[in-house]
Amino acid sequence: MAGATATSYTDQIVYTDEIADFSPEIIAEMESHLAKYPPERKRSALIPLLMLVQRERGWIDNPGVNFLAHFLDLEVTDVWETATFYSMLNMRPVGRHHIQICKTLSCRIMGEPEITEHICSKLGVHPGETTEDGKFTVSLVECLGSCGTAPMMQIGFDYHEDLTTEKVDQILSSLG
């Protein structure tokens, strides 16, 4: 299927039979997730393991999906079926720092538009894009549960709350 036509979810995926390789430590971490569920219910570990694959490989790539299919005795399509549903699972590569700005109501009325405008113009990207050096991806996301400290953004897994443009500048310049 190499050279598949560009479509929404899969536009940058080059299909391959390659299976990702993980260190024994990572495999052990995966096993610890698997141990939480009944032995005949391996699929329950799929989402936690997809998050782990993304942590290790940066996004949900085809070799990573192939690995999980083998590891959990699933079809490759089962893994894709689940993976494409969840907004935190990146179906294409993202920058080293993934800036996710909350756009839902409380953030919206407390200054999100100014924060988004500031970040995008500073980095020279639109929401959904990655800077040319691959350092930052900016995404607009739905409510992250920080309405009382709006506006806010999450970078990687870190919450940054009560944002002002000055605070955003400090945060961005502190990131390597």
Add this chain to the structure above:
Amino acid sequence: MEIKAIGCEPLQLKRVHLENGHTLKVYQQTGGYESLKKALKMSPADIIEEVKKSALRGRGGAGFPTGMKWSFVPKDNPKPKYVVCNADESEPGSFKDRYLMERDPHSMIEGMIIAAWALGSNTGYVYTRGEYKYLIDIMDVALAEAREAGFLGRNVLGSGFDIDIHTHTGAGAYICGEETALLSSLEGFRGHPRMKPPFPAVEGLYASPTIVNNVETFTSVPQIIEMGGETWRSLGTEKSGGTKLWSISGHVKRPGVYELPMGYADMEKFIMEDCGGMLRDDKKLKAVIPGGSSVYIMNAGQILGKNVTLDYEGLVEAGSMLGTGGMMVMDETVDVVDTTKNLTEFYKHESCGWCTPCREGTDWLVKIFTRITSGGGREEDIQLMLDLCDNIEGKSFCPLGDAAAWPIQSAIRQFPDDFKNWIANGASSNGAH
């Protein structure tokens, strides 16, 4: 941001300001796991009876009586039973569970263990939204502490009862806060809701009897066992027992998480005094969404001078719902067409795509909102939106469809001028957009 109790002794918030309140040591120093010891000496039926007496209603939004939910678990079913904590807090305006998990995770764990004992379950899962990674790390440490101390694992405190609890991460999907979608997701599938009945209490996780409760519901359980269901209930009203956490955000001076007794009087005092009043003194209150984004929006006239009590019944009487208690306050600078468009975009994004009315309806509603706010609104658009809402509400597979329709229906009802202005002038009435 404020975190405090008003009008009652802090119960839910008892430990949130203690140094190391999240640790087992401080938890036990402040009475933690004493309720479990008491519960293990009670019969499961007596525990369920106490929870029924407490009039505790599910704190995740639907407000279903917890004791009744527990009593639906069949006693003679030979399958394993599961206790699942819904920590997928994703309702716009709601951020209370976050602080419970961050600062007092053992309360939730103790509540889950007591529930497991009452229901004959040996396994629990805490399904947490993936964005709350730091909370999963905190809970993993707390669970390990509880295991080490013998509150989890085999033969809990010598009772012969086995229970273990595990964290489970979501990966970004609002729909997984709906209990059957949560269970699909916990089984490793797309977060599609399931047909009810059978209800999860009969056929839930792995088609086994399963109880799914919100974080704050579980943290209430040790309190109920400690003081007795009747005493806990009397902290609130006859039908809405106990105390409740409110998340308040938007245009108030002191946003935050507040614990109030059920039946607190009144909503105006809460917003205008307890939360410091309007963020900008020269701006008037325009709108409040009192229970998370999925409830009816209220205009100032429904609140000011109306003595609206903060409980399930009081908010229904006032024309909305308690929901999750995620209260979003908006001043007169806000344009309700814009805010409702924002929420409709949320529901469109979060619609799981399983059923047609919700998937297609939310998409068309966003298209119409976009047309209106691009200056191309037509007079018949209001009726068109109401018709679309009518074809979603009650006709979609799960409550997400209703939740998408209600904000629009109520916005049109309570703020007709905002819509008329956009349609007549192609612009917002107050310059906002």
